Amino acid sequence: MLxxxxxxxxxxxxxxxxxxxxxxxxxxxxxxxxxxxxxxxxLTVLGIALGLLPEGSAARYTDAGVVxxxxxxxxxxxxxxxxSGSSTPCAGAVKPVAALALxxxxxxxxxxxxxxxxxxxxRMLTDLNPAYRTLATxxxxxxxxxxxxxxxxxxxxxxxxxxRGGTVALLALLLAxxxxxxxxxxxxxx
Amino acid sequence: xxxxxxxxxDLVQAPGVTPLAFVFAFLAGAWHAVTPGHGKTLxxxxxxxxxGRIRDAAWLGGSVAVMHTFSVLVIGVAWTFxxxxxxxxxxxxxxxxxxxxxxxxxxxxxxxxxxxxxSxSxSxSxSxSRTSRPGLLLLGISGGLTPSPAAFLVxxxxxxxxxxxxxxxxxxxxxxxxxxxxxxxGVLAVxxxxxxxxxxxxxxxxxxxxxxxxxxxxxxxxxxxxxLVTISALHLTASV
Numbered sequence: 001m002l003x004x005x006x007x008x009x010x011x012x013x014x015x016x017x018x019x020x021x022x023x024x025x026x027x028x029x030x031x032x033x034x035x036x037x038x039x040x041x042x043l044t045v046l047g048i049a050l051g052l053l054p055e056g057s058a059a060r061y062t063d064a065g066v067v068x069x070x071x072x073x074x075x076x077x078x079x080x081x082x083x084s085g086s087s088t089p090c091a092g093a094v095k096p097v098a099a100l101a102l103x104x105x106x107x108x109x110x111x112x113x114x115x116x117x118x119x120x121x122x123r124m125l126t127d128l129n130p131a132y133r134t135l136a137t138x139x140x141x142x143x144x145x146x147x148x149x150x151x152x153x154x155x156x157x158x159x160x161x162x163x164r165g166g167t168v169a170l171l172a173l174l175l176a177x178x179x180x181x182x183x184x185x186x187x188x189x190x
Numbered sequence: 191x192x193x194x195x196x197x198x199x200d201l202v203q204a205p206g207v208t209p210l211a212f213v214f215a216f217l218a219g220a221w222h223a224v225t226p227g228h229g230k231t232l233x234x235x236x237x238x239x240x241x242g243r244i245r246d247a248a249w250l251g252g253s254v255a256v257m258h259t260f261s262v263l264v265i266g267v268a269w270t271f272x273x274x275x276x277x278x279x280x281x282x283x284x285x286x287x288x289x290x291x292x293x294x295x296x297x298x299x300x301x302x303x304x305x306x307x308x309s310x311s312x313s314x315s316x317s318x319s320r321t322s323r324p325g326l327l328l329l330g331i332s333g334g335l336t337p338s339p340a341a342f343l344v345x346x347x348x349x350x351x352x353x354x355x356x357x358x359x360x361x362x363x364x365x366x367x368x369x370x371x372x373x374x375x376g377v378l379a380v381x382x383x384x385x386x387x388x389x390x391x392x393x394x395x396x397x398x399x400x401x402x403x404x405x406x407x408x409x410x411x412x413x414x415x416x417x418l419v420t421i422s423a424l425h426l427t428a429s430v
Contacts, residue, residue, distance in 0.1 A: 013339040015269070015280040016346060039281060131196065133343070135350050143270075143350040145203060174358055175267065178260050 014039025018104075019081070019122055019146075021138040023157040028114035031083050031090060031157065035124060035134075036104035042125065043067050043101060049128050050076060061101075068100030080123045083109035090118070119154050122146040194218035195340035198360060202344050207356055215344075215360040219367025222338045223254075232295065232414055233372060234379035235407040236302075236329055246326060247376025253330025255369035261287075262337040262361050266345035284336050285425050291332035292418030298328045299412030306408055329411075333372070338364070 017038040024030035037043050040059060047053035047067045067073050074094040083090045090109035097105045111118070125132040126148045134146040138155040146153065195218040201211035233250050236242070265283070268274040274283075302325065341364045348357020 013280060013284055013342075015275045016343060018275075036275075133199075133347065135346060143352070145347050145350045147203065150203065175260075175263050178256070178263065181256075 014041070017042065017124060017132065017134050019120075019124070019134055019136045021118075021120055021136060021155055023115070023139065024108070029111045031109045031111065031115065031118050031120075032106055033081050033083065033109065033120060033122075034104050034106040035077065035081065035122075037064075037101060040064065040101050045128060046073075046076075046125065064099070064101035068097040068105065073097075073105075077105060077107055080125075080127075081107055082121045083111070084119050085111045085113070085115045086117070088112050090115070116158050117154060117156055119152055121152045123148075123151050126151075194221055195344075198340070198364075199344055199347065202348050202353065202357055202360060203351065211356075211360060212363045215363035216367040216370075218340055219338075219364035219369075220371045221367075222340065222364070223368040223371035232329055232411055233333070233376055235410045236298075236325065237376050237379040238382065238407060242326075242376070242380050244377055244380055247373050247380055250326050250330050250376050251369040251371075251373030253327055254333040254372050255365035257331045257334030258337065258341070258368060259334075259362055259365040261335055262341045262345055262365075263358070265337050266342055266349065266361075269342075270346055270349040282426070285422050287336040288422035289419055289426070291335045292415050292420075292422055294328050294332040294335075294415070295411060296415030296419060298325050298332075299408055299410075299415050301325065302408035302411060303405070306405055334365075334368075340364070 015036075015038050018036045020034045020036075022032050022034075024032055037046075040061070040063070044053060044057065044059040044063045047063050048055060048057065050067070050070070050072045052066050052070050052072060053063060077094055078092045081092070083092065088111065090111035092107045092109045095106045095108055109118075120136075122134050122136065123146070124134050130148040132147070136144045136146055136153070138144070139157055142155060144150075144153045144155075194214050198211055198214040198218050201208050201214065233247075237246060237250070265274070269280075341361050344364075345357045345361050348354055348360070
């Protein structure tokens with residue numbers, strides 16, 4: 001799945017990359033999109049692609065600092081993540097990056113006026129490998145998955161979006177069933 | 191990630207529920223079990239060394255699948271709804287699970303060795319105890335403890351898209367694919383070992399070999415467990 005094949009195919013493996021979308025509580029015209037990298041190796045792959053790290057270099061813990069502190073990374077973020085209100089694009093600015101590997105990077109988008117629904121496009125890393133996916137969360141438990149074919153999604157920034165209580169209950173039930181089944185089988189077999 | 195897993199991943203995101211998705215989930219699980227790891231060699235050694243039967247092979251394959259499904263569900267749900275990643279990074283968690291798997295295997299190996307040595311010093315009757323369920327269960331648990339990246343991602347994607355039931359059934363199918371391969375390996379080991387045991391009556395050398403096999407198997411399992419613990423621990427210290 002990744003350019004560096006080993007971590008994706010084998011145990012152990014890293015988190016998928018994520019974005020978190022939220023509206024600035026104090027400013028109804030500002031939307032924040034925070035991107036968090038998946039495995040640390042992905043930052044190395046990105047650093048190489050952006051020409052910040054030498055070709056073929058192995059992953060090092062300093063890579064996050066090199067990538068996070070670079071203007072090329074900021075322009076990459078602004079190019080791969082965009083936000084628009086009702087057809088008007090919002091202007092993005094990358095907030096100062098600290099601890100990129102751990103906390104990620106946040107882009108603040110300022111829209112022409114107060115905004116309730118935003119279309120957020122995310123194409124992070126899919127130019128490096130089309131198999132990259134981004135798992136996205138928004139206000140009130142909204143979720144979406146971005147990939148090469150699904151690059152834009154509309155998010156409700158206020159009000160009550162549809163709840164997911166049913167999903168959680170179903171999963172809790174399934175987990176309980178699997179666990180109970182396991183115990184019963186053990187009892188019967190023992 | 192292999193191409194079966196890629197296809198499964200694409201289909202969980204495509205509209206509608208395609209039966210083809212389950213075919214790919216099964217194949218992805220089988221393929222995942224074919225790749226190194228999951229204690230195939232161990233299972234074979236264990237079954238051969240303890241005179242396992244076909245039903246023991248089924249039990250082993252089944253316990254790996256059940257444990258793997260359980261592990262994927264717990265970690266996938268915790269990651270999606272309880273922001274697991276802010277508590278522990280996935281690399282660290284999965285490496286710790288590897289350590290735990292290694293400890294389980296090591297324990298099983300030591301227990302096999304002790305049991306064998308004990309039974310030999312006390313009686314020379316050929317009442318070698320049969321394959322024990324706790325030992326199989328421990329190996330099964332250790333083989334399924336660490337979720338596969340493909341199964342985890344398909345579940346997380348399904349949960350994120352509100353297609354929980356579909357994704358859960360794909361993960362179950364993935365586990366059945368894994369179980370199929372592990373069962374197959376187990377059956378081969380059982381068949382191979384009964385072939386050797388059967389012909390051992392007429393060959394003194396083979397007869398001796400069948401008596402050494404269990405010790406070798408136990409020692410192999412022990413060494414493997416120790417190796418897995420060491421490698422995972424090194425990985426942990428290197429990544430901190």
